[in-house]
Amino acid sequence: MAGSGAAEGQDPRAYKRIIMTVQRLIQSDPRITISGGFILLVCFSALAAPWLAPYPFDLQDTQSILKGPGPQHWMGTDRLGRDLFSRLLYGARMSMAVGIFTAAFAVLFGTIYGAVSGYIGGKTDNISMRFVDLVYSLPDLLLIILITVTIGRGVLGIFLALSLVSWVTVARIVRGEVLRLREFSYVEAARAIGAPHSRILFVHILPNTLGVLIVTLTFRIPAAILAESTLSFIGLGITPPFASWGSMANEGWSAMKFYPHLILFPSLILFLTIAAFNVLGDALRDTLDPEHRMR
Amino acid sequence: MNRSIIIGAVIAGLALAMLFIRPDMRAPNTSDERVFRMTLSNEPPTLDWNLATDSVSFTVLINLMEGLTEYDEALRPRPAAARSWEVSPDGRVYRFHLSEDARWSDGKPVTAGDFEYSWKRLLNPKTAAEYAYFLYDIVGAEDYNTGKVHDPESVGVRALNDRTLEVRLRKPIVFFPSITTFMVTFPLRRDVVEKFGERWTEPGTIVTNGPFVLDEWRHEYKLTLRPNPYYNGPRPALGTVVMFIVNESTTALTLYETGDLEMAHLPPEAIAAYLGKPEYITAPLLRGYYYGFNVEKPPFTDPRLRRAFSMAIDRREFPAILKRGEIPSSFWIPPGMPYHNPAIGPPFDPKAARTLLAEAGYPSGLGFPTVTAAFNTGPENSLIAENLQAQWKRNLGLDVRLDNQEWKVYLQGLQTDPPPLFRLGWGADYPDPDNFMNLFTSTSGNNRTRWKNARYDELIRSAAADPDPARRQAAYDEAQRILLETDAAIMPLFVATQNWLVKPYVRGLRINALELLDLKNVHLERP
């Protein structure tokens, strides 16, 4: 987007200041270190899964089906006698990739769309919001089946399918915020002194939506991870023999009473990871909010 | 402040709305000693028995209706609405004699005309019944159904009088009285259908002749059945049957355990916990699970490779994985069906399989192209496919790619361009091997393998018309050997089972291999 380049060019100090603040607060706010560290650890384990996993993710041992946790299999085995710990490590790849990329796409595209629509207002806003209504109303499942039929149910297919249906939520929220902010006195002041629209939007308005944006981002990641698990529930999740945390939770939930390890470990890692994203989001928000920082 | 008042009013309104639009339903009546509560795995798509095709509808209908014949414990047809029947010496004409005091639930007598009407309605192209082809063996039926002839009188079914129904067949069929147990052939009242149109199957308008009547149908939620006061037979001991529609078997199990059901399907993950308990009932089903080869797609044009793939699978692993007591099968006619022969089918022999692979030009799998095994999405199908993939890797050294598709997408693919290896199942409509073996004849629309064998076709055709059991056995044995051993067009994997939990105070419940739950003899002996 040309606008963001212009904003950077015109006010490099603002962004430099943010970076410095982050550096400073990583040292001062332990939440950032802990949650950020955990997320990095998960990402690292995902990338290093082939070296960390004690077994291949698809190695079946029909002699030890549905074994509970033990010295041979730390987290037990699944219905085909595959090592649950190894599958969780490989599953991290799928879940983190889908979560992060889908959320990033949704937030990036949704923010630009919503901000421009809300800022321009008038007929443009009306038409672009009716388009959002349209996308929102279309049956997700039709789109998802169509996409997965065309490009398959790998990471890419699921990412595309989920992205396509998730950016509209962000667009609506950002547009609401921009509608509110653009009438504030300092925005009107900027307009009065003849600041270009891109500068008003990206320097005066968008930074003020940061709190909401960060919450949205930290919410979209878990939402995408969970949406993938719902796809598994419907039977449209990732193609076997590959795994994701969501597909593992789906394989485990019905056996909660009988083989609790099947659901316990995927749930736990889901919970911890998503909690980490949220804590990180909160901490970042507190850090980056220019006024809140003073506290 | 005005706005606070508005907010308050909105909140209060919401709360009030919730009080008022509370569901007004009766709690399940547990105090009634004679109520039997069970589940259906989904909403019956229809209770119009001419149009019904699925086992859920059948489960409801078999308790509401009575056909000419019904099954005994061994799944042989026995008299029901027809008290007897006779066959002409050439095997082409059946005459069914109806019992004098059979009554509909509104008190009117059941007549041969009700059967004639039903069958002709089934065959009428305007009815668009999916299972019209069940009666294609009746003279003129196919021509009428396909619109070649427009006169229903040309169809060979006729009520000679109120008590006698005559059926003329275009070729001798020894198992015709099995077909008349099937729901699409149940009698139907012209006056009811014409009066109420498409909605005649709702409670209050539906008229049935079986042990129960439909009392309530809350769509997608539950059906309630009560005894039919006019039923021509011992009055059922149950006062009420409630069939809840519960899609998740895990939910059904929880409801069973909290005492809200008398009977429930047992999901596989719970079987270990209930094994050996008296409430646990398991029985085989007439349902085969197989992978077929598209014999027109290389490399499976070579029967040696098909045999190798089939022989490389240790089918004993399936019950270990699925945990429902599945019966490993390399035969096709399932146990529980006449002419079943467990000795048929390729054995598990990885060494022989590797030899065949080498003979076909791929020693140790060298140069073998990557083939794709396709299946429709589902937890069980995934487990089986993943296991097959591992076994082919282990026993043949071959990498097989898996491809799963959503059900309807998958079916479309099977129709237009079947994948080299594909999963399918087949459940019996009636317990005659013809229903299983006919599937792979060259004219069968359900034969997706594109495999054609004239000898096989001839064997199946002659066996259907042969009243001599020994000759039928020989014909089916030879046909199975062609299908599974020499030509290996399909590789059967296992025969499915049904697993139930039934409260110990439920008596008289019979479970048969067609998964039809006949509740008329059930009674409860609560402690």
Added chain:
Amino acid sequence: MIRFVVQRLAWGVPVLWLVATVTFGLMHLVPGGPFDQEKRLPPEIKANIDAKYHLDQPVLTQYLFYMNDLLHGDLGPSYKYLGRSVNDIIRDAFPVSMQLGLWAVFISVVGGGGAGGGAAARPRSWTDHAGMFLATAGISLPSFVLGTFLIMIFSYRLHLFPAALWEGWRYGVLPAVTLALLPAAYIARLTRSSMLEVLHKDFIRTARAKGLAEPRVLLKHALKNSITPVVSFLGPLTATLVTGSFVVEFIFSVPGMGRYFITAVTNRDYPLIMGVTLVYAVLIVVANIVVDLVYTWIDPRMRIKDH
């Protein structure tokens, strides 16, 4: 204001038409048809069925047939549930999911808003941490896992609520809570974040300086001014919740409408797909009009001036 509503409703018509048209196109693009099944039908019988439902006509003709019926308020027959019309199906199922959905909206707004507001009033206190922990729990597990946990705890162990079925208000509690947890968590986070921002604005300082009681500052000034993002979210959320959830309806055996968003598609029950999609679209359109009205009410500066 009435003019605004009328204009926006008029705008809804082309949106609905587009939704109908695009959905119609999409569903005919998706491979597989309503009468494809394991036991394949003989072609002659397939032809009878196709003729009955006009499926033998070109898609464009089918589309015109459908739009014509739609204009007369007829959503067509279901292909899967024979003898039932889509109007019947929606009439049976929608009240159930609406009821459950309203419960869930109520729980998520009161619970989420309360938790978020409370957390923002005392940032980094124990209330804050506890509230945010619960909010995290609400969004970190798939609803089928959460629902099963709730069943295990509240019906299996504590016998407080029924595990499933739909026989009275007690049966609605667990499914409503399961439905509400995710939006409640999100609302809590949005409220907290937005309120923290507002609490540092000048007018709050002024209000405090004037000696207004803290609860009044929080409720009247802060909450009202921080509610925009929640309202943007609440509109579509309500539309989504009252049309039901497949997962919740399946695990709690509730006869609502959410199931059809999935099963109508998997069955390729074309008229039912269209029916539920259009109901949802109507609700979305209406919800967004309400949202925009609420915007202007919250903040008169965002006056509706462009129409």
